[in-house]
Amino acid sequence: MIRRTVLALSLLVAIARPAHALDPAVEEVQQCARRNLPEHSARQEILLESTDAGGAAQRIEAELLWRRTEAGRSQLRVSVQAPPDVRGTSFLLLEREGGADMFSYLPELGRPRRLTGRSISGSLFGTDFSYEDLERIQLTAESTGIERLADAEIGGRKVSVLAAKVPPETESAYQRIVSYVDRETCVPLQTDLEGKDGTVAKRVTAPFAEVKQVGTRWVPHRLEIEEQESGRRTTLTVRKIDLDQKLSPSEFSEAALTKGR
Secondary structure (H helix, E strand, O other): OOEOOOOHHHHHHHHHOOOOOOOHHHHHHHHHHHOOOOOOEEEEEEEEEEEOOOOOEEEEEEEEEEEEOOOOOEEEEEEEEEOHHHOOOEEEEEEEOOEEEEEEEOOOOOOEEEOOHHHHHOEOOOOOOEHHHHHHHHOHHHOOOEEEEEEEEEOOEEEEEEEEEOOHHHOOOEEEEEEEEEOOOOOEEEEEEEEOOOOEEEEEEOOHHHEEEEOOEEEEOEEEEEEOOOOOEEEEEEEEEEEOOOOOHHHOOHHHHOOOO
């Protein structure tokens, strides 16, 4: 599960935040993307459907909450609503200076668990996104720098291309994240997570037909995540989205993970 996605929200937040070294060509794309961001918060009802190479399927319904703190940091919480056997399973990401703190909660364990080291490579709710994937997409602007590459086309749409290097000291599985941003709607239509060998390890796509207006903003209502080597695929569908509702900071805490909403 992901925000503007990674889930649908993570992808957009990552593109829209200012980079450390302000390149006018990069800033042009970020300014456009910022017009799609909620002012303060977002609440989504999402459906996650995963299929492995053998055709085995998994279906998860969840609620995704996102808010921007007064300091401009992102906070993200995802809680599983169905099926009943995994209801209450939750994930929390709290952005901080230079990174993020992440926690998971499994009802059978009865307490939140901080995700560190190897645990961040684990699967998010059994989907094809790992905890690190979500962190990397969310914190793209915190990387060693973003550069704008030559414009391209995705599905017949003209796109701006931004590439962010992943700091080597993070011991990440990835070396670069490349985003293809639609020049008309400013929505990332494709995001490639490149491995250490320079090939695409995972690809996130937002079909343009599923990019819809919510008020004055453009929001992807469907994301498709594919692991290139195994062929595993997860589809995220936004069933409902409400922007800029009042969300309490207490909803983004370790204690909130245990509510099982």
